[in-house]
Amino acid sequence: MSEEAVSNKPCLVTLEEGKRYAWCTCKLSKEQPFCDGSHKGSDKRPMVFKAERTEDVLLCACKATKIGPFCDGSHNNLEDEYVEASPEEIESMKDSVLVDQDAGKAVLDGGAYVMTPKNEKDTVAENLRYQPVIAEEDGATKLSLHRLLISPGTTQWLQYKGVDTVLYFVSGAGKVDIAGRTFDVDMEAGIYVKPGEAFRIETSEEMVVYATACPMLTDLTVSDDHDTSFDETQMERYVAFDEATANVMANRFYQELVDTKVGSMEVTQFIGMIPLSRAAMHRHLYEEAIVILTGYGRMWTGTKWAEVDTGDVLFLPHRQGHSLECTDEGGMKLMGVFYPSGSPAINY
Numbered sequence: 001m002s003e004e005a006v007s008n009k010p011c012l013v014t015l016e017e018g019k020r021y022a023w024c025t026c027k028l029s030k031e032q033p034f035c036d037g038s039h040k041g042s043d044k045r046p047m048v049f050k051a052e053r054t055e056d057v058l059l060c061a062c063k064a065t066k067i068g069p070f071c072d073g074s075h076n077n078l079e080d081e082y083v084e085a086s087p088e089e090i091e092s093m094k095d096s097v098l099v100d101q102d103a104g105k106a107v108l109d110g111g112a113y114v115m116t117p118k119n120e121k122d123t124v125a126e127n128l129r130y131q132p133v134i135a136e137e138d139g140a141t142k143l144s145l146h147r148l149l150i151s152p153g154t155t156q157w158l159q160y161k162g163v164d165t166v167l168y169f170v171s172g173a174g175k176v177d178i179a180g181r182t183f184d185v186d187m188e189a190g191i192y193v194k195p196g197e198a199f200r201i202e203t204s205e206e207m208v209v210y211a212t213a214c215p216m217l218t219d220l221t222v223s224d225d226h227d228t229s230f231d232e233t234q235m236e237r238y239v240a241f242d243e244a245t246a247n248v249m250a251n252r253f254y255q256e257l258v259d260t261k262v263g264s265m266e267v268t269q270f271i272g273m274i275p276l277s278r279a280a281m282h283r284h285l286y287e288e289a290i291v292i293l294t295g296y297g298r299m300w301t302g303t304k305w306a307e308v309d310t311g312d313v314l315f316l317p318h319r320q321g322h323s324l325e326c327t328d329e330g331g332m333k334l335m336g337v338f339y340p341s342g343s344p345a346i347n348y
């Protein structure tokens with residue numbers, strides 16, 4: 001097999017705990033991603049590793065990864081352009097069915113959906129209005145999402161008991177009190193709340209906030225008091241979007257907000273910017289929620305597609321094939337949050 005014939009996309013494989021594997025580093029093997037001896041005569045050697053647990057993983061096929069044998073998303077930067085839908089792929093989906101929103105929701109292949117939150121579905125708790133937009137009844141298994149609308153004042157204490165909580169501030173500014181420690185917060189930023197901590201939000205303007213609970217689906221509790229204290233083993237919690245430090249991925253970029261640097265080991269939150277384009281159909285090993293912050297376009301999932309617009313929420317079950325198309329000349333900005341944690345650049 002010539003080097004050119006090898007796909008740059010990572011290989012999905014099931015590793016068995018304790019078993020040793022030889023990952024090809026030369027790209028010549030016909031048994032990708034594993035070594036078949038084709039490196040003989042070169043200065044390349046396979047990387048031998050032992051699987052720590054039985055699990056499905058994505059092993060690098062492009063050989064540009066910096067975390068071999070695992071994919072780190074480097075294949076996305078090997079060409080000048082992010083891999084976009086080919087004319088053949090677009091032709092193959094010409095019979096896809098447009099799904100219009102029914103009661104505010106368009107359900108696509110595999111339970112993926114696009115929905116537009118409707119204010120009349122809100123629960124009211126003093127200056128807070130909130131509603132679930134991704135929950136167990138929607139097919140979620142690991143992460144839930146609430147939209148919070150906050151009017152001037154201070155909310156009651158809020159908590160997803162016993163799980164990680166990740167907040168994203170869509171608009172407005174204020175303060176977040178996490179179990180007694182206060183953070184100034186502004187729009188286009190995220191904050192991490194550890195399991196066991198309650199939080200409340202103070203603002204002098206209208207705020208829109210999205211709250212994710214992970215990795216167990218649990219209700220948002222609203223209470224007049226809290227019986228927990230701030231976990232001082234993790235002082236840094238707040239991350240603001242900074243385009244200057246974003247990761248470039250061909251003609252698009254992304255920045256992780258809440259991730260391991262603020263102590264979030266289970267869930268990753270990011271902001272992504274995509275230009276006028278249609279991504280090639282791809283999948284992730286993680287379950288994902290997306291909020292469209294600016295711009296508009298279409299979500300394709302194989303046999304179905306739906307319009308997406310600013311303010312919409314998208315749910316993607318793990319391994320569901322999808323392609324997000326931006327049809328806005330100004331580009332599209334989105335917030336994504338997914339479980340298990342990792343890099344949003346990794347797909348197959």
Ligand code: FES
Pocket residue numbers: 023024025026027028029034035036037038039040044045046047
């Ligand atoms: S065949 Fe590529 S490293 Fe052995």
